[in-house]
Amino acid sequence: MSVDPASVYALPPGVDFPRELVAGLIERFAHEPPEAMARLRLYLNSSRMRRRVREAFLDNGARYLPRLLLISDLGADPLAGLPMPVPALRRKLELTRLVEHLTRALPEFEAGSSHFALAESLMTLMAEMQSEGAHLDDLDRLEIAETHARHWQESLTFIRIIARYFETDAGLDKEARQRRVVEALIETWETEPPADPVIVAGSTGSHGATALFMRAVARLSNGAIVLPGFDRDMSDAAWNSLYSGRYPIEDHPQFRYRALLDKLEMKPASVRPWRDVAPPDPERNRLVSLALRPAPVTDQWRREGGSLGDLRKAVAGITLIEARDPREEALAIALALREAAERQIRAALITPDRLLARRVTAALDRWGIVPDDSAGEPLQQTATGRLLRHVADLSDRPVPISELMVLLKHPLAATGAGGEARGRHLLNTRELELHLRRKGPAFPDAAALDAWAQHRPDERAGWAAWLGALLDALATPLPDSLPERVAAHLSLCERLAAGPGGTADQSTLWTGTGGREALRLMSDLREEADHAGAVTAGDYADLVNRHLQAGMVRQTVAAHPLIAIWGTLEARAQGAELVICGGLNEGSWPEGPAPDPWFSRQMRLDAGLLLPERQIGLSAHDFQMAVAAPEVILSRAARDAEAQTIPSRWLNRLMNLVKGLPGQGGEAALAEMQARGRQWIDMAAVLETPRIDLPAAQRPSPRPPLAARPRELPVTAIQTLIRDPYAVYARRILRLYPLDPLHPEPDPAQRGQVLHAIVERFVKEYPEGETLEAAQARLLGVAQEVLEAEIPWPSTRAIWLARIRGIAAKFCADEATRRAQGAPAVIEKKGSVSLKTVEFTLSAKPDRIDILHDGRAQIFDYKSGSPPSEPEILSFDKQMLLEAEMVARGAFEAIGPREVAAMTYIRLGGEGETRDVKGKSKDREETPAESWAKLERLIARYLRPDQGFTARRAMQKARARSDYDQLARFGEWDITDPACPEDLE
Known part of the structure; x- marks a missing residue:
């Protein structure tokens, strides 16, 4: 039956x-009695439209x-006498169990x-099937070609x-109930048509049940x-294509x-204007x-383009912003909205890019403008979320330090x-x-907190x-x-929100719009x-994250009456004089079709379902509605945080069409837009240009008073004094010590400490024979015990223990040889010697000094990495040479002055090799006494x-980093810059 075009x-x-x-x-009810309007049932597509x-x-x-009714509320209409729909969360949890079995x-x-x-994707598919009226018979008729992937065969079987479960045992979903209603x-209207008028307005009929109702x-x-937004400029050829x-x-x-008109057996030309x-x-x-x-039919561009007239007039109300990056785009949009507020026009x-919307909101905040954001704030981003x-x-x-600080510093904690x-x-949090x-x-627990x-x-x-x-409860499996x-x-x-001595009811956890919405969703989950x-x-963490995505929180601060941020759907209900279409890039507007793990494109077509391009078509309609506003700004960023972007297909088409019609002034029109x-x-x-110009810092070379300069240094700091004196100044004079990162990880320094502890204990407990x-x-x-006590990362313990196991045979054999030649006399004990020429003391804590059978000493130093080369020892790594001279000068009370027979590095990694220090290279040679003399001069x-x-x-190395580079403002100056001495009080 065809439809009267008047409807x-x-x-x-x-x-x-x-x-x-x-x-x-x-106008239509002008000659009717006043109560006639009240009898009209007007179905609208969204709450904003209503x-x-x-x-x-x-x-x-x-x-x-x-x-004033919403089409989406039909599913809750008790007219059909159907049971209420199954809650969406329950259906999702039920489907999750089935998916897990699959x-x-x-x-x-x-x-x-x-x-x-x-x-979630399966629930979306089932909702679409129910809305579109696809039945089990439609799926049974599907045939998967042998050339198709096995994945689709398994998916269809599942x-x-x-689908059989949904059609028999399961309760009705919202979409299924809406279609039933x-x-x-x-069926009722066929025998008893409504006596009062019914109008559906603002919908495009994109969903099956909605289109059925509209028809x-x-x-x-x-x-x-x-x-809304019916295009009367399309030719019959365009409609037919x-x-x-x-x-x-x-x-x-x-x-x-x-598609809607085809179902109504109507031609596009039969659609009448609602108003002239x-x-x-x-x-x-x-x-x-x-x-x-x-x-x-894009060949029509040239054929019909000539009838468009002067394109400069057609695009006079369009501005094209092509920003370098999203930040610049957001700031330009914010400036346009600010100007609109000053002009007292609605803008x-x-x-669809929520990140862009938040950037624009942040930029508007500098002028005290709060836009009316229809989407509100995602519940995930609120304090409670x-x-x-x-x-x-x-x-x-166990909770690492970084995550613990996130919890303790949260605005709702305590x-x-x-x-x-x-x-x-907060004070205790900072001190902890x-x-x-x-x-x-690295992973604090109750015992560590008690000791602190x-x-x-x-x-x-x-x-x-x-x-x-709290930490013990978090770590308890x-x-x-799910209920537990x-x-x-x-x-x-x-x-956590109550704090010590407080109660959850008095906390701010469930207060405010965000807290109440979160409590509602979590109560539903419970x-x-x-x-x-x-x-x-x-x-469970994934479930909570996805469940909270369903919540949006409207701002409670009074918004500006003229400035708004809308989603693309709201382009149909627009009433703005200035419309800014932001984020016009592929993947943003339009968004790419979500991948469907269940049905291929061909399977969707054969089953009577909508193709993935449907969402793009709806976005295209929203764009066509938005770009028709009195004044329009089209905006995009040339790149995002990762790579160059591609302009939206609609923006590309518009620019290509305008540029391709030079006879109508297209190139000039595009240039004016840009x-x-x-x-x-x-x-x-x-x-964004700073109002003041701050000069770059110069390379520092502070000269503190003599009384403040260090009079004692460990032998390991001499290398730092040679290479980066500023680090000695910052640590020994300013007493600034770098903090470990909030998220500690096993690093080479920690590995060296652990290996030293293992070897120290092994050597001290060495039994005879x-x-x-x-x-x-x-x-x-010993290694396993020390690693379990010092390293809280199981994978790291396993890797480091395997490396020790790889060198164990060689290390133990070498240790037996060392024991045959002498015995350890100094193990990790501090000694010191005062310089004679200046008031200064050099201290050292050698890893190990053995006394050989002939009375001489041999110095050992353990290295977790590669030992320094001879040129490095002669140039700056003076530790072994200076320790040898300290032994000769009687720095260590346990052994007194001794002649040093050898200085040996023992590598606690690689192949476990050892290497003696010679103190000479091809063209240089230096004795411990000569190194001492150079130290005195230094x-x-x-x-x-x-x-x-x-x-x-x-x-x-130029790329080497110091703990104090930020303090020295390295980067504002280069290593080729001259030092800038500065006398300090």
């Missing part, structure tokens, strides 16, 4: 759809309003994907089982549909209308319509006992952070006990049961947890008032 209306792109819709209704329609009615004076049986199926991510309405309304004698070839061209902005109203710029609409023609940024995600990520494992308790909490970064451990609190028990004991109990994990997770969050299967700690955009870029550059096999076993036993030089401690004086 299908449309408005062109660019008009204020809600206001024109209301104006048309008022809000704007209500505002438009109120602006037209007092009158009865129609019943991946367990077929490990290669979407390997690496999260079970919850697969369940989907057939799931629509079908029931249609039913259009067939009513007193029904009508009003389509939307079904060119086997695949429909769903990525075209008008395709949904063509012209768009803001008809010539621009014609240009955009031609630019967005389907690919098969809106339309973008972040805390929930952080705690979920830390379950069932807020349950008042402001004074919160202040004490300094302690842990200096002394560890003993220094000031009156101030720290209660706080440390509270935190220690939980059963793989949810309960433990919420309990931990509330204990209620539906019994429907889930086994959930590991990692699965010139207007460069004005905003230039303004952004001026705004120990066999080689026994020595190896004892070495590995120290004397640095005890002169005119000698500065120059930064990076003679680094071995």
